[in-house]
Amino acid sequence: MAARLMARPDVEEVELELFVRALKLRHGYDFGEYARASFRRRVNALLQGIGCETIGELTARVLRDDALLPKVIAGLSVPVSEMFRDPAVFRKLRDEVLPLLASYPHINIWQAGCAFGQEVYSLAILLEEAGLYDRTQIYATDFSDAAIARAQEGIFPAREARLYSENYLAAGGAHSLADYYHARYDLITIDAALKRNVTFANHNLVCDGVFCEAHLILCRNVLIYFTDSLQNHVLELFRDSLVRSGFLCLGTRENIAFARAAQNFRAIDPRLRIFQLAQR
Ligand SMILES: C[S@@+](CC[C@H](N)C(=O)[O-])C[C@H]1O[C@@H](n2cnc3c(N)ncnc32)[C@H](O)[C@@H]1O
Numbered sequence: 001m002a003a004r005l006m007a008r009p010d011v012e013e014v015e016l017e018l019f020v021r022a023l024k025l026r027h028g029y030d031f032g033e034y035a036r037a038s039f040r041r042r043v044n045a046l047l048q049g050i051g052c053e054t055i056g057e058l059t060a061r062v063l064r065d066d067a068l069l070p071k072v073i074a075g076l077s078v079p080v081s082e083m084f085r086d087p088a089v090f091r092k093l094r095d096e097v098l099p100l101l102a103s104y105p106h107i108n109i110w111q112a113g114c115a116f117g118q119e120v121y122s123l124a125i126l127l128e129e130a131g132l133y134d135r136t137q138i139y140a141t142d143f144s145d146a147a148i149a150r151a152q153e154g155i156f157p158a159r160e161a162r163l164y165s166e167n168y169l170a171a172g173g174a175h176s177l178a179d180y181y182h183a184r185y186d187l188i189t190i191d192a193a194l195k196r197n198v199t200f201a202n203h204n205l206v207c208d209g210v211f212c213e214a215h216l217i218l219c220r221n222v223l224i225y226f227t228d229s230l231q232n233h234v235l236e237l238f239r240d241s242l243v244r245s246g247f248l249c250l251g252t253r254e255n256i257a258f259a260r261a262a263q264n265f266r267a268i269d270p271r272l273r274i275f276q277l278a279q280r
Pocket of ligand 1: 077078079080081082085112113114115116119141142143144147203204205206219220221222251
């Protein structure tokens with residue numbers, strides 16, 4: 001009897017599993033392959049954020065109250081970002097990848113997991129400065145509608161401007177980042193001209209298919225939240241979305257080496273996690 005009791009799973013673990021199933025069955029959002037420890041932390045933060053005592057209570061609300069869903073997805077996503085985050089990566093894109101992309105008459109870039117848009121606008125600036133922006137389309141996607149709405153606005157707290165400017169200069173920026181935004185009170189607003197070739201859309205890397213035929217895919221600090229098997233799936237989705245010799249840029253703590261798709265890529269810079277499709 002005692003042994004049977006000891007084998008019983010913890011109540012919270014069962015509640016977490018039921019919450020994941022409810023989100024999938026009722027709303028089609030599948031978190032079954034998210035790394036459990038960090039997912040659990042986000043669920044616990046969400047409980048506080050929307051005033052639920054237990055995961056069971058949250059599950060009941062998610063099942064009955066459709067209006068709560070955007071808040072739940074926003075709470076489960078981690079939209080932390082910076083403009084020119086990891087400047088060495090953007091410098092490498094500027095110095096080595098964009099000159100190669102310049103040979104195409106039209107360039108498609110897919111930025112998956114765009115959060116509030118900081119990387120999208122960083123890319124737009126790189127392209128503008130390389131004289132390539134007018135023949136580029138950037139597709140910026142995320143699975144959180146709330147994040148996409150924020151990204152479309154392109155408004156950030158002014159207190160971030162200093163870090164963003166330092167990153168921009170470290171990434172080889174030759175102007176002042178302030179040339180690309182308007183400051184008003186405690187906010188900065190990205191210049192509307194930088195939005196002209198960006199299309200924002202909801203795309204869920206777990207269940208949605210190939211998004212566009214991309215010359216460059218930037219998906220940074222998203223795979224880190226996924227199990228190995230989901231990472232495998234997403235890396236194959238990226239492989240199938242790239243043109244021949246297209247580029248893939250991952251976060252500096254993410255890797256492709258373990259994945260089935262590794263055989264299809266060669267590293268341009270293994271430390272900065274920039275890869276090129278070598279063969280399908
Ligand atoms: C930490 S942010 C990364 C932002 C940016 N790429 C960067 O590195 O600064 C992770 C983003 O991935 C998004 N995300 C998480 N799971 C996703 C999924 N299944 N499909 C699409 N986006 C997802 C989140 O909503 C969040 O905006």
